Amino acid sequence: xxxxxxxxxxxxxxxxxxxxxxxxxxxxxxxxxxxxxxxxxxxxxxxxxxxxxxxxxxxxxxxxxxxxxxxxxxxxxxxxxxxxxxxxxxxxxxxxxxxxxxxxxxxxxxxxxxxxxxxxxxxxxxxxxxxxxxxxxxxxxxxxxxxxxx
Amino acid sequence: xxxxxxxxxxxxxxxxxxxxxxxxxxxxxxxxxxxxxxxxxxxxxxxxxxxxxxxxxxxxxxxxxxxxxxxxxxxxxxxxxxxxxxxxxxxxxxxxxxxxxxxxxxxxxxxxxxxxxxxxxxxxxxxxxxxxxxxxxxxxxxxxxxxxxx
DNA sequence: GAGACATATTTGCCTTGACAAATATATATC
DNA sequence: GATATATATTTGTCAAGGCAAATATGTCTC
Numbered sequence: 001x002x003x004x005x006x007x008x009x010x011x012x013x014x015x016x017x018x019x020x021x022x023x024x025x026x027x028x029x030x031x032x033x034x035x036x037x038x039x040x041x042x043x044x045x046x047x048x049x050x051x052x053x054x055x056x057x058x059x060x061x062x063x064x065x066x067x068x069x070x071x072x073x074x075x076x077x078x079x080x081x082x083x084x085x086x087x088x089x090x091x092x093x094x095x096x097x098x099x100x101x102x103x104x105x106x107x108x109x110x111x112x113x114x115x116x117x118x119x120x121x122x123x124x125x126x127x128x129x130x131x132x133x134x135x136x137x138x139x140x141x142x143x144x145x146x147x148x149x150x
Numbered sequence: 151x152x153x154x155x156x157x158x159x160x161x162x163x164x165x166x167x168x169x170x171x172x173x174x175x176x177x178x179x180x181x182x183x184x185x186x187x188x189x190x191x192x193x194x195x196x197x198x199x200x201x202x203x204x205x206x207x208x209x210x211x212x213x214x215x216x217x218x219x220x221x222x223x224x225x226x227x228x229x230x231x232x233x234x235x236x237x238x239x240x241x242x243x244x245x246x247x248x249x250x251x252x253x254x255x256x257x258x259x260x261x262x263x264x265x266x267x268x269x270x271x272x273x274x275x276x277x278x279x280x281x282x283x284x285x286x287x288x289x290x291x292x293x294x295x296x297x298x299x300x
Numbered sequence: 301g302a303g304a305c306a307t308a309t310t311t312g313c314c315t316t317g318a319c320a321a322a323t324a325t326a327t328a329t330c
Numbered sequence: 331g332a333t334a335t336a337t338a339t340t341t342g343t344c345a346a347g348g349c350a351a352a353t354a355t356g357t358c359t360c
Contacts, residue, residue, distance in 0.1 A: 021295055147277050
């Protein structure tokens with residue numbers, strides 16, 4: 001229906017671009033939902049809090065890797081979230097170079113509030129996909145990621 | 151094998167994060183491949199050139215939309231590529247507000263050189279996916295994108 | 301235990317890209 | 331055809347995040 005002829009208005013996006021488009025729309029949708037709850041947080045900040053809430057305290061490096069951020073970016077993300085009182089940096093008793101990042105009571109309660117928010121957005125976004133298709137999507141992406149990282 | 155218990159080291163990524171991780175690895179891989187060809191271009195610049203090469207001259211707005219960029223970002227992208235001599239801005243004869251962006255001879259020949267580069271990277275990345283799975287992946291992503299844009 | 305090397309975090313610098321305001325032109329309405 | 335509104339591009343401003351250097355600490359080898 002849309003062959004790659006020069007006359008075709010919308011040739012299929014390359015995978016790289018498509019991924020970027022979907023991600024930025026997801027970010028936009030989630031940030032809007034968050035804002036409607038009266039909370040002032042960006043996508044990455046929400047993801048960091050969710051991660052900490054899900055797996056518990058961890059080092060800055062671990063958190064950076066799981067969010068796909070560089071160390072420098074994470075330092076600044078932590079600054080913002082600590083400033084807002086949602087988490088705190090504690091020294092790691094085993095390793096004096098490292099930090100143990102943990103949610104404050106306020107951070108945990110925010111995560112409870114925000115809990116459904118993110119699920120709602122993700123569900124709405126994947127409305128047209130069946131349960132199986134959603135699983136496959138995640139699976140394909142994880143396989144590509146694994147390949148790219150060798 | 152990896153239930154969402156607090157003791158699990160690597161709970162599944164959220165879709166939003168996973169998309170970002172895959173995209174940034176793809177970008178990194180492509181930029182490295184490009185650099186190895188001795189060409190100094192970033193991911194977005196390559197995508198813009200490929201797009202122009204594929205569908206022919208178009209307005210700045212069209213190009214921006216197909217790359218998922220804002221107008222301002224596109225102006226600066228065009229500045230860089232025009233500076234390097236790969237494209238030129240011509241006035242649109244039908245609409246004096248608009249531009250007609252077209253590749254120069256140098257831009258076209260660069261695209262020929264780069265042609266296989268991007269395919270190689272994408273193929274390597276999707277090595278573990280079958281033809282059908284690759285088609286499904288694109289399909290799922292496009293459906294999500296359509297949903298998000300209402 | 302001294303030196304060499306690896307790792308965790310922070311900081312500085314820089315590029316990319318979003319958003320909004322400005323400008324120019326097109327289109328529609330009266 | 332004058333006015334209002336919509337669209338195309340450019341520019342200013344800003345925040346996010348990548349990379350590299352700096353610092354502190356851990357680990358390994360002799």
